[in-house]
Amino acid sequence: xxxxxxxEEQIIGILREQEGGLATAxxxxxxxxxxxxxxxxKAKFGGLEVSDARRLKALEDENARLKKLLAxxxxxxxxxxxxxxxxx
Numbered sequence: 861x862x863x864x865x866x867x868e869e870q871i872i873g874i875l876r877e878q879e880g881g882l883a884t885a886x887x888x889x890x891x892x893x894x895x896x897x898x899x900x901x902k903a904k905f906g907g908l909e910v911s912d913a914r915r916l917k918a919l920e921d922e923n924a925r926l927k928k929l930l931a932x933x934x935x936x937x938x939x940x941x942x943x944x945x946x947x948x
Contacts, residue, residue, distance in 0.1 A: 869910050871905055872909070874901070
């Protein structure tokens with residue numbers, strides 16, 4: 861996945877600018893982003909504080925790590941079942 865140019869803190873700051881009264885088009889032009897990107901960020905980060913965004917990122921990282929561990933365990937289990945099912 862492509863890495864964003866903006867950190868979560870910067871994204872929340874951009875959203876706060878728009879909530880402060882600036883027009884969405886002006887905020888997008890100022891920061892060099894598209895309107896679709898702005899609204900995607902608003903859907904994901906709207907209403908979050910910086911500490912909430914950090915916690916969300918930590919939870920997403922932990923979730924990805926746990927999914928990887930589960931996939932590896934399921935693969936090991938499938939290999940063991942395959943070996944046990946063969947006739948010697």
